[in-house]
Amino acid sequence: MKKAYKTEVLLTAAQQQKANQTIGVCRYVYNLYLETAQKQYKETKKHLSGFDFSKWLNNVHTKQNDQWMKDVSSKAVKQAIMSGDRAFKNFFKGIAKFPRFKKRKNEDVKAYFPKNNATDLTVERHRIKIPTFGWVRLKEFGYIPTDATIINCTLSKKADRYFISVLCDVEKSEKAYESESEGIGVDLGMKEFAVCSNQLIFENVNKQERIIKLEKRLKRQQRKLSRSIEQNKNRQRGEFCAKNRQKQLLVVQQLHARLANMRKEYIRFVASVLVKTKPAFIAIEDLNVTGMMKNRHLSRAIASQNFKQFREFLIAKCLEIGIEIRLVDRWFPSSKCCSSCGEKNVGLSLADRIFTCGNCGLEMDRDFNASLNLKYTKAYTVVTE
Numbered sequence: 101m102k103k104a105y106k107t108e109v110l111l112t113a114a115q116q117q118k119a120n121q122t123i124g125v126c127r128y129v130y131n132l133y134l135e136t137a138q139k140q141y142k143e144t145k146k147h148l149s150g151f152d153f154s155k156w157l158n159n160v161h162t163k164q165n166d167q168w169m170k171d172v173s174s175k176a177v178k179q180a181i182m183s184g185d186r187a188f189k190n191f192f193k194g195i196a197k198f199p200r201f202k203k204r205k206n207e208d209v210k211a212y213f214p215k216n217n218a219t220d221l222t223v224e225r226h227r228i229k230i231p232t233f234g235w236v237r238l239k240e241f242g243y244i245p246t247d248a249t250i251i252n253c254t255l256s257k258k259a260d261r262y263f264i265s266v267l268c269d270v271e272k273s274e275k276a277y278e279s280e281s282e283g284i285g286v287d288l289g290m291k292e293f294a295v296c297s298n299q300l301i302f303e304n305v306n307k308q309e310r311i312i313k314l315e316k317r318l319k320r321q322q323r324k325l326s327r328s329i330e331q332n333k334n335r336q337r338g339e340f341c342a343k344n345r346q347k348q349l350l351v352v353q354q355l356h357a358r359l360a361n362m363r364k365e366y367i368r369f370v371a372s373v374l375v376k377t378k379p380a381f382i383a384i385e386d387l388n389v390t391g392m393m394k395n396r397h398l399s400r401a402i403a404s405q406n407f408k409q410f411r412e413f414l415i416a417k418c419l420e421i422g423i424e425i426r427l428v429d430r431w432f433p434s435s436k437c438c439s440s441c442g443e444k445n446v447g448l449s450l451a452d453r454i455f456t457c458g459n460c461g462l463e464m465d466r467d468f469n470a471s472l473n474l475k476y477t478k479a480y481t482v483v484t485e
Contacts, residue, residue, distance in 0.1 A: 101272045101420075102251070106238040106265040109255075115233055119255060119262055121213070122172040122232075126180040127209040128152055129169070133184040133202045147192070150185030154178060173232045180210035210254040210265075220265070221250040230255065230263065236264070243269065249472075259357040260350055263398070277422035283381035285475030286374065287434065287467050288407055290398070291453075295467035296473040298377065299326050305366040306404050313361065319356045325352055339379070367410040376415050381424040384411065385476040418484050426480040438462055439472035 134157075137148040157169075157177075169177065180470050190196035197265045202209055222229040226241045230253065238244065243366060248268035258261050285297040294302040305311060325348045332345075374382060389407050393399045417424050428434070434447045435455070443459035448466070455466040462469075 101270060102267060103206060103270050103420075104265050106209050107243050109262050110237045110239055110350075111262050114238065116262070118172075118233060119257065122176055122211045122255070123209050125169050125172045126176055126211055127202050127204065128182045129177050130184050130209070134199055134201060135182050137184070137188060140176075140441050145153045147188060150181045153185075154181050156182070173211070173213060175214055175216070175231070176211040180209075189322075196378050207258055207353070210256040212252065212254050214252045215250055221253055221473065222249065223266070226268070228253075229244075231380075236263075243432050244268075244481075251294070256327055259353040261357075272420075278378070278424075279380040280378040282379065283383060283426075283475055284374070284377070285383040285471040285473070286378045286471040287474060288385065288387065288405075288410070289467055290401060290405065292467060293366075293405065295465070295471050296374070297468070298371070298379075300371050300377075300462075304405070305363060306401070311362065311413050314355060314359055314362075318352070318359065321348070321352050321355060324348060324460075350417075357419065361407055362410065367406050368413055371410065371414045374414065375421060375423065379423065381426050381479070382414065383426040383428055383480060384414070385428050385432070385434060385474060386430045415483060423484065424482055425484040427483050428474055428477055428480050429477040430481065433475060434470040434473040434477075435466050437469075439464075439476065 108406045133148075133150070133153050136153060140146065140148045144382045154274070187196065187199035191198050216231065220229065220231050223244050223246050226244065227235045227237050228244065229235050244266050245268060248270045251269060253264055256265070262301050264469065281298070283299075287295045289295065291304065292301055293304050294300075296302075311435070328345050328348060332342075338414045370415040388409050389402065395402075415425050418424075433444060436445050437443070438445070438455070439458065440462045441457065443457055445455065447456065449453065453466055454463060455469040456463050
């Protein structure tokens with residue numbers, strides 16, 4: 101099966117310059133393709149394919165204007181064009197929004213490097229060989245397997261740190277999975293991140309003191325950056341040095357990255373704990389996160405919970421081991437149904453944290469009751485087959 105390994109790389113000064121140049125060219129080419137494709141569609145009502153744009157870029161545009169694009173990997177440039185082409189096709193199919201131009205400050209551009217020669221993407225314990233870069237030192241030794249077949253890699257930058265994601269073709273373990281316990285239901289929420297039917301409760305990581313302190317520090321640094329921009333917005337170009345502003349912007353980016361890493365590490369921990377219990381299956385609810393985000397009072401708190409990312413991590417781990425993931429429909433009333441007799445409490449509101457059944461008199465925590473309903477329901481879809 102295919103598996104990706106992402107880790108930080110330590111680049112030399114020359115390699116950092118090369119990486120910044122490559123990522124910058126990929127961003128420029130991607131935005132140029134979006135602009136050209138939009139103009140052609142308005143004039144001819146036809147979509148500009150990535151192959152046609154690539155021919156025009158190499159034979160006409162580069163010879164006349166931008167020779168500096170030749171200094172970076174042509175494969176990375178070609179992949180940036182095909183990414184734009186794929187974005188437009190997904191929009192026409194109705195599975196994605198209209199593609200937007202990529203900004204430098206967002207740092208969401210990646211440089212793609214396929215394996216063209218036998219010596220490309222050679223992995224050793226402490227380094228990897230990237231096309232046009234040469235040997236690059238890995239920060240984490242022994243993380244990328246040296247005996248796996250490498251297909252491609254992508255180089256990215258985040259908060260002044262460089263990362264590489266290597267896609268490998270590894271052999272799937274043929275060892276049969278043996279469950280040691282019955283299945284579990286997992287109810288995700290805001291008060292607690294996850295409440296499980298086997299009495300496991302995972303707290304909301306955003307209520308921890310370390311996260312709260314970082315968020316307060318981030319607010320102060322963002323205000324400092326905003327004051328700098330507001331005080332100098334009317335000055336002419338060249339009248340002042342913007343190095344301090346760039347330093348402050350880097351501080352804000354690093355705090356954002358640290359918060360994101362802490363939240364991501366926590367949901368990885370939760371997924372690992374659930375898998376290590378070796379259940380027969382794991383039942384989760386198909387949450388409508390997009391609809392939940394429309395609540396302007398809760399949208400920020402919902403986004404920081406990373407429900408979608410947790411579901412992806414959990415499915416990936418269960419696919420690797422062989423655990424069945426049961427996806428319950430989002431309209432299933434898991435919180436309002438009694439886990440003992442099945443009676444539905446229609447009047448239950450979000451403020452009611454204790455579920456009370458009017459039929460059998462059952463009283464228990466509403467989240468734990470929902471996890472039991474998810475565990476015992478017969479209406480589900482298996483997503484790990």
